[in-house]
Amino acid sequence: MKSYGYYPGCSVKSSSKSYEKSLLLVMKSVGAKLKEIDDWNCCGATAYFGTDEKMAKAIASRNLSLAEQQKMDDLIIPCTGCYLTLKKSQEHLKEHKDDNIRAALDEAGLKGGDKVALRHPIDVLYNDFGVEQIKSLVKKPLKGWKIASYYGCQLVRPYSDVDHPYYPHILDDLMVSCGAEAVDYPYKTRCCGGALTGTVEDVGLRLVYILLAEMRNRGANCVVTMCPLCHFNLDVYQSKVIKKFGDEYEKSFSKKFEPLPILHFTQVIGLAMGYKYSELGIKEVMVEPKALLKAI
Amino acid sequence: MEFARTVKYEAELNKSFYKEVVESSGCDKVLECIQCGTCSSTCPVSLYMDYTPRKLMAMIKAGFEEDALKSKTVWICSSCYSCTVMCPSQIKITDVMYALKRMAIEKGYYPKSMPTPVLAKEMNNIISKRGRNSEMYVASMMVLKTNPFGMFKMAPVGLALFKKRRLHIGMEKIKNTKQIKKLLSGLKKREAK
Numbered sequence: 089m090k091s092y093g094y095y096p097g098c099s100v101k102s103s104s105k106s107y108e109k110s111l112l113l114v115m116k117s118v119g120a121k122l123k124e125i126d127d128w129n130c131c132g133a134t135a136y137f138g139t140d141e142k143m144a145k146a147i148a149s150r151n152l153s154l155a156e157q158q159k160m161d162d163l164i165i166p167c168t169g170c171y172l173t174l175k176k177s178q179e180h181l182k183e184h185k186d187d188n189i190r191a192a193l194d195e196a197g198l199k200g201g202d203k204v205a206l207r208h209p210i211d212v213l214y215n216d217f218g219v220e221q222i223k224s225l226v227k228k229p230l231k232g233w234k235i236a237s238y239y240g241c242q243l244v245r246p247y248s249d250v251d252h253p254y255y256p257h258i259l260d261d262l263m264v265s266c267g268a269e270a271v272d273y274p275y276k277t278r279c280c281g282g283a284l285t286g287t288v289e290d291v292g293l294r295l296v297y298i299l300l301a302e303m304r305n306r307g308a309n310c311v312v313t314m315c316p317l318c319h320f321n322l323d324v325y326q327s328k329v330i331k332k333f334g335d336e337y338e339k340s341f342s343k344k345f346e347p348l349p350i351l352h353f354t355q356v357i358g359l360a361m362g363y364k365y366s367e368l369g370i371k372e373v374m375v376e377p378k379a380l381l382k383a384i
Numbered sequence: 385m386e387f388a389r390t391v392k393y394e395a396e397l398n399k400s401f402y403k404e405v406v407e408s409s410g411c412d413k414v415l416e417c418i419q420c421g422t423c424s425s426t427c428p429v430s431l432y433m434d435y436t437p438r439k440l441m442a443m444i445k446a447g448f449e450e451d452a453l454k455s456k457t458v459w460i461c462s463s464c465y466s467c468t469v470m471c472p473s474q475i476k477i478t479d480v481m482y483a484l485k486r487m488a489i490e491k492g493y494y495p496k497s498m499p500t501p502v503l504a505k506e507m508n509n510i511i512s513k514r515g516r517n518s519e520m521y522v523a524s525m526m527v528l529k530t531n532p533f534g535m536f537k538m539a540p541v542g543l544a545l546f547k548k549r550r551l552h553i554g555m556e557k558i559k560n561t562k563q564i565k566k567l568l569s570g571l572k573k574r575e576a577k
C-alpha cells in the first residue's frame with residue numbers, strides 16, 4: 089500500500105461528487121491510500137489570479153504547507169484547475185525564498201510548502217502503477233467503447249511535465265488497457281471554454297460545440313475527462329449546445345447531432361474493474377452510457 | 385458630419401506602460417515580441433477578441449495603455465496557456481493577460497457588462513472569509529449583479545443539476561479561518577510598506 093496526500097478541491101465536493109467517488113474506488117483497487125489534507129482551503133482557481141496574484145498565491149500555498157506539516161510527500165489533485173493553481177504557487181515558493189508571500193506564510197504558522205510533489209491522479213495511475221497493473225485488474229473489458237480522451241489545458245500547459253501539451257497519450261493508453269478503443273482527434277487539449285460558459289456564454293458554448301462535433305465526427309461513442317470543470321462544460325452544457333448548434337451540425341455534416349455520454353475517466357476505469365454503476369455515481373452524469381453498458 | 389482622428393499621436397501614449405506590465409506580470413520578455421502571430425493563431429478565442437494577442441503585445445510595447453486596458457480581449461481569454469507554450473520568444477502571454485485584467489480592475493477600465501470581474505470579486509470575498517467556495521452562490525451573485533434576467537437563462541442548467549442531485553446549496557467553511565485572515569492581512573501590511 090502506497091500512501092498519498094489528497095487535495096480534493098471544491099468541485100468534487102459539490103457538483104462533481106461522482107468524480108471523487110470513482111477516484112477513491114480506483115485508487116483503492118490499485119493499492120493507493122489517500123489521506124485528505126485536514127482543513128484544506130479553496131485554491132482560488134483562476135479567478136483569484138485576475139484580481140490579486142499575490143493573495144492568490146498565498147491562499148493556495150496554505151494547502152501546500154499544511155500538506156507538508158501533515159507529513160505528505162505526494163499530493164493527489166483531481167481537478168486540473170486546482171492542479172495548475174497549486175503548481176504555479178509552488179513554483180513561486182521555490183523561486184522566492186524571502187519575499188512578502190513567504191514572510192506572511194511563515195508568520196501565519198505556514199512553513200515550507202515547496203517540497204511536496206503535486207500529482208494529478210492520471211500521473212499517479214500511469215507512472216506509479218502503470219498500464220499493465222490496470223490491465224491486470226480489469227474484469228469487464230470495455231468492448232465496443234470508442235473513447236475520445238479529453239485532456240483539457242491545465243494539466244499539460246504551461247508545465248508539460250506530465251504529458252505533451254498538444255499530443256498527449258497517457259489517458260488514451262489507460263483507456264486501451266481497459267479494453268476500449270482510443271479515438272484519435274486533434275483537439276485533445278483544446279480549451280473547453282473554462283469559465284466562459286458562465287461568463288460569456290455564446291463564446292463558451294461555441295468552444296464546447298467544436299469539441300463535441302469533432303469527437304462525434306471521429307467516431308467516438310463516449311468521452312472521458314480528467315477535470316471537473318471540463319466535465320461540467322461538456323456534460324452539463326451539451327444539451328444547450330445541441331439546441332444551439334444542432335441545425336448547423338446537421339447542415340455541415342448531414343447527420344444528426346446526437347448527445348455523447350461524458351464520463352470522468354475514473355468512472356470508466358472503475359466500470360472496467362467491475363465496480364457497479366451506482367457505486368461510481370454514473371447516474372449523476374447528464375447522458376448515461378446505457379447502450380454501451382450492454383456491451384460489457 | 386464630424387471627423388474624428390483615428391490614430392493616436394505619440395504624445396498621447398504612455399511610453400513606460402510596458403514597464404508596468406512587466407512588473408505586474410513577472411514576464412520580462414514583453415519587449416522581445418517579434419510579431420509572428422503564433423499566439424493569435426493558436427488562441428481558441430482570438431476570433432472573438434477586439435485585439436488579438438499579437439496586436440495587444442504590439443500595443444503594450446508602443447504604449448497604448450488606455451486601449452489595451454479597455455480591451456475586451458483580456459476578459460475573453462480563458463487562460464488556456466496555448467499561446468504561452470507556443471510563443472517563440474517565451475513570453476508568458478497568459479500571465480500578461482492576467483496582469484492587464486488586474487490593471488483594468490484597478491483603474492476602473494473594465495467593461496461593466498462583463499461578469500468576470502464580479503465573479504472574481506465574489507470568489508475572493510468568500511474565500512477570504514470562509515476558506516471554501518460555493519459554486520452556486522458565486523454563480524448566482526454573478527448573474528444577479530451583472531444581468532438579473534440571466535437567471536432565467538440559468539434556470540434549465542440549475543434544474544438539470546438538481547434532477548441529477550448535483551446542486552449543492554450548502555456553504556462549506558474551514559476550521560482555521562483565523563489563519564487565512566492572518567495570512568492575508570499580514571501580506572497586505574507588507575505590500576503596503
Ligand code: SF4
Nearest residue numbers: 417418420421423471
Ligand atoms: S507568439 Fe510571442 S513573439 Fe509571436 S506575436 Fe505572439 S507574443 Fe509576439
Ligand code: SF4
Nearest residue numbers: 427461462464465467
Ligand atoms: S491563454 Fe488566453 S490569449 Fe492565450 S491562447 Fe489561451 S485564450 Fe488565447
